[in-house]
Amino acid sequence: MRFKSAARAALGVVLGALLFSPLQAAPDLTDHLRACAACHGEQGRSHEEAYYPSIAGKPAGYLYAQLTHFREGRREHAIMQSMLAYMSPQYLHDIAAYYAAQTPSHAARLSNAAPALLAQGEALARTGDPARKIPPCMACHAESLKGVAPDIPGLLGLPADYLRAQIGAWKTDTRRATAPDCMRRVAHALSTQQIAAVTAWIASQPYPDDHAPETSLAHALPMECGVAP
Numbered sequence: 001m002r003f004k005s006a007a008r009a010a011l012g013v014v015l016g017a018l019l020f021s022p023l024q025a026a027p028d029l030t031d032h033l034r035a036c037a038a039c040h041g042e043q044g045r046s047h048e049e050a051y052y053p054s055i056a057g058k059p060a061g062y063l064y065a066q067l068t069h070f071r072e073g074r075r076e077h078a079i080m081q082s083m084l085a086y087m088s089p090q091y092l093h094d095i096a097a098y099y100a101a102q103t104p105s106h107a108a109r110l111s112n113a114a115p116a117l118l119a120q121g122e123a124l125a126r127t128g129d130p131a132r133k134i135p136p137c138m139a140c141h142a143e144s145l146k147g148v149a150p151d152i153p154g155l156l157g158l159p160a161d162y163l164r165a166q167i168g169a170w171k172t173d174t175r176r177a178t179a180p181d182c183m184r185r186v187a188h189a190l191s192t193q194q195i196a197a198v199t200a201w202i203a204s205q206p207y208p209d210d211h212a213p214e215t216s217l218a219h220a221l222p223m224e225c226g227v228a229p
Contacts, residue, residue, distance in 0.1 A: 056102035061150030063096035111204035121201025135222035160203035178226030
């Protein structure tokens, strides 16, 4: 119920065009960013991260892809779909570029997860699970977990609840990426225990001072994927 209430409130803010403090953006983009800020926070640093993620500092190509995925129904969210339905590709590129240039919050989150669960999560992030054909998170999202420009997202700065929800969306096919959808394969291979472990560990990791995504990977991606660095 809290999420539904939050969504209704956010939609009211968007449709009512309530004023936020000025954002540093071109005048013709400011109104669109004001709508984004209703949920994702000014400069893309959300205060409701379990439901609305922080998007500051994510790679521009990744952000643009997510905007188009919402509009095309690859990701299901009524508010996002209604907001994006009539935006031009150029607006979507401009919005993605704006948030990619913002600085994410560097505040570390304390985890109340059991040490054994965090250790399991770290092992999955670093080495994966070869028996289940699960590659390590770091093989795609970079050893730093900051992502790889322009298309592979960083995983830092996102709470465990949000990360679990996104893996769950891939498991239930309510989130889909560009084919071949490598994250769908990974999500379907992960057990419930593994999802809890790896999301808890990733969520506990702080952003480094240099938050910029990596520019390349030192190796090829471990599986065929619809995006590549």
